[in-house]
Amino acid sequence: MKKKLLIDLDGTILDGTLPINQSREFFEKAEELEMEFLVMTNSVKSPLQIKRRLSIAGLAVPMPSIINPIIAINSYLKRKGIRSAYIVGSEQEAVQVCVPHNERLPEIVLLLDFEKENLSYSDLQDIFLFQQQGVPVITASASPFYLSGGRKQLDTGAFVRLLEAAGNCEIDVFGKPSLSYYNEALDILDCPPEDVIVIGDDWRTDVQGAENAGCRGLLIRSGKYCRGDEEKVPGIDVIDSLTEVLRFME
Template sequence: MKPTYKALLIDLSGVLYVGDEPIPEAVTTLEKLRSMDLVLRFVTNTATQNHQNIITKLHKMGYKIDSQELFTAPIAAKQYIKANNLRPFCLIHEALKEDFSELDQHQPNCILLGDAREQLNYRTLNKAFQLCMAGSLLIGIGKNKYFKDKQGLMLDAGAFIHALEWAANTQAIIMGKPSYTFFTQAVRSTTFSPKECLMIGDDVESDVIGAMNAGLGGCLVRSGKYQVGDDKKLPATAHIIDSFSRLMSML
């Protein structure tokens, strides 16, 4: 039977892998999905690796993914900054700095905040706060609360963005999930309508609810950052599966 959905938007961390280890049976599941002629997009807020490094990491795990299938929040943020002739104060991970080095960063009039890890300290956050108070735009690569790594649950950039919004009485522009704009851009790249696209993720709010608010179907995976009780937050029409390997039976 042909699936209702014609395109799948698939989260990476927590769905296809955790840390450097692929989710069991996920590689073979992805191969089966490709045999169904589904359009695939791999969407991520990952802000600790550049585009090519993400592709390389996936290839090493055995996933066959083309570069044009990867849709990342950092690239969306860079396009937004360039289109609006902004000069960012970049609070981003070291791995992304080369990708943003071509941008004019003198006398910044916006703040770009991502998962900068140890650089998210009082000195840098206070500078971001001062820029916000002076009227600069606050741009978030994503607004996830936390993620799961091999070290366990890890605090993500969303907590720091929320703190700046509250302290400076401002509203951040979010380039990644759960942004309506981000999902709309990802859907547009598939040539299908939102209702023909299914988002699969382990984050009930950023992945599933965010996608469904943009008109997509949503599927929560009980892996990665999934927590007991997340099921109760889901809209009635959402799907839920135990792992990515169970997606075939759902479709």
């Protein structure tokens, strides 16, 4: 079977708005060779926003070739036949969800983003009550904080841990390096893991996550990469440019 690709966005294809790692040449070649790939990011920005960012950098990536945690969650909801959700997130995030928001009797709780909404104690308590009623909770992020102005700010993952502790349960994460996110991406690619190559600059989320999902991880020397990262995942290959991926395709 022909190999398919999952390619990380930030630090692998783009540095801010600039194309890196010969990504322009790579996507031209990908089109010419009819390569099947998904650009896979942990950002909950919409695929349209991501497509626009890529096109500013001169990269023509079609929208169906972009996957974010919300697309993976939608794929999960469809497979499970779930028809309504209590959605926690900004308007821009909530509109990406394929089922309607339900305040009273949701079939699932979706934690997309906590920090921008400034959730109160009573909102957390509402989610905790849903948990006690047996409503499953899943999240788009497990990141406990993000950096802003040199300071750590509480992020969605911190509240996920709070709810896990209070509810004595594990909340499934749909963000790299989670297996759930990789499995949905493989489902969308319609490809067994052994035929998928994952390329990224983060040895843990991209490469170790890929290997855990049964895919082949390739570490690229850019973005978050630090010298010696390749030694953290035994036996992995390292590349300096996306065009080098071609030699792993057979």
